[in-house]
Amino acid sequence: MSNTHADTVLFVRDTMLPQQEPPASTVGALGWAKANLFSGWFNTTLTILSALFILYLLSGLVPWFASPTWYAASLTECREILAGHEGACWGVIRERWLQLMFGFYPSELYWRPVLALVLLFVAVAPVLFADYVPSKLLGFTALYPFIAVWLLWGGTIWAPVMALLGFVVAFFVFRYASKQISPALALIAGVIAALLWWMVITPAITPDLSRLLPIGIEAVQSRQFGGFMLSITIGVTAIMCSLPIGILLALGRQSDLVLVKAICVGFIEFIRGVPLITLLFVASTLLNIFMPPGTNFDIILRVMIMVTLFASAYMAEVIRGGLAALPKGQYEGADSLGLDYWQSQRLIIMPQALKISIPGIVSTFIGVFKDTTLVSIISMFDPLGLSNAIRADTAWNGVYWELFIFIGAVFFIFCFSMSRYSMYLERKLQTGHR
């Protein structure tokens, strides 16, 4: 600016401007459309072309979806109703959706898995929505695995009770021992006590207990499990267990103790280097070879273990990413205050590392849930396996799209809910920039 005008540059505002409404063409639906759809000739052309394309797709899809075949009892009947037109054959869904949900579970017992699912929501509520649900419910969360197993498999109540008591025994042994010896040794003592309880005492007294106090519900065999019930059972177990195991593996991988580190790295790299299908085959066939003859190691349990291990390895790497993203200063801040290793991990490091890893963790969860469909390879009846079984019925031989669309839609609901939840969680944990 030139100096000759210096005297005209002086400006002092004496009245403040009131706030004004923005121009009408920039607000509301009209403003939005103008800014986003019709700004310039190129965008306008694109908008019109896209709209035409969507219309074309819909004109093909809507009649197919809206075909009046809900009450058809077979594919032939569908064809008669459609009389040569293209259309979906929804009769198969009406007739078989319960089977897709529950597999070969006895239909008079459907209430049990349904109740287990409802209780699952009650059990996870205090964890997922800690702000709204009283934390007293956490006690129920801890009991839930035993309740769910009993509801799903049935049988005598003493099996889950004895399993639960094993944990109680371990806890009290640990409590008592940790006053006498170091915490690490006390932990080992607790684990040994629990193993003794499960392997020696439980088999010895459960049969007698069940005879004396025959409390129980009708037992259901693992072979009868199927459909989404099977997917959810395996998926939820793998999801719940893989997070804590993954955290421990990630910490172990960072450990200064060479042996711990080597074991963790070896485990993670081995599991990640092997396809899940291989692990499932190992679970279904090879494990039996190593088991002492006559032991009955439930197939679903074996699959759950394999899927959990598989998910844990991936989880460990996702969490390691979160740990690596934390500045070194956080560790130093915690150390300088005198927090010990587990305290600083639990209070400072993990809350932040897990928060950073939420997108990766949820992706792993979703992946695991969808991978449960692979169990159809080892002739378990997950929804996809069931769709083959349904086609084996002459009435529905040749029905593909309708079944896959239905299965896909149900999976989508679950996976999309998880993804939305993770976004909610990320927003909730947002605590200012930096």
Added chain:
Amino acid sequence: MSDLAVDREVDRSQMKVSDEVAIDIVNMNKWYGSFHVLRDINLTVNRGERIVIAGPSGSGKSTMIRCINRLEEHQSGKIVVDGTELTSDLKNIDKVRSEVGMCFQHFNLFPHLTILENCTLAPIWVRKVPRKEAVDTAMYFLEKVKIPEQANKYPGQLSGGQQQRVAIARSLCMRPRIMLFDEPTSALDPEMIKEVLDTMIELAQEGMTMLCVTHEMGFARQVANRVIFMDQGQIVEQNEPEEFFNNPRSERTKLFLSQILGH
């Protein structure tokens, strides 16, 4: 460097140095791999002393004070803090760390916790103080550093100077007997430097034993009873502040002072 502390009246009468030894470092050496960062460090700090550590970048100032609470491990020699020798015994290390407060250049507040939670965390988990009492202590110290109204905000919502004062309050909540400062003001804008230095001066006036790595020479003149000059991992010179600034002995010190004071 800035000389912002000159406008303050500092009452040195209460800054008493006792005969009791707070920190004793004897023939301490440290290596990073094959690089000899700290060479034969000998330093005795009495209770109530305020020591400023100066020196060019890379001279090992941070490394030395980080050895005092074992954020870095030394390889030979001896460090005794409050009568506890630092060895690889984890119990000793945790004991020393809970007695020694530390403030960092980048504050290292915990961003997922509120200011109040930052301050109550260690007393509750390390000292096993009841929550109510911990909150009272935290509010007392937050008032002292003049930001009680920020207690329920998160660190990310505070200015740098406010964050550093929270970091000081967080350390004080553990009732430490010694405070270490590693360039607490060098990430701050000038007006924020003043508020942090004010807090530190107040602390000194209450008789806290302090070791500060800082380039604030005004602060050194007013508060310190000893200035230590380090270069290439060694203590090159130590003296009272007046003597140190007006009459430096070694050539290195003279060169450093001429650069830092811009003479």
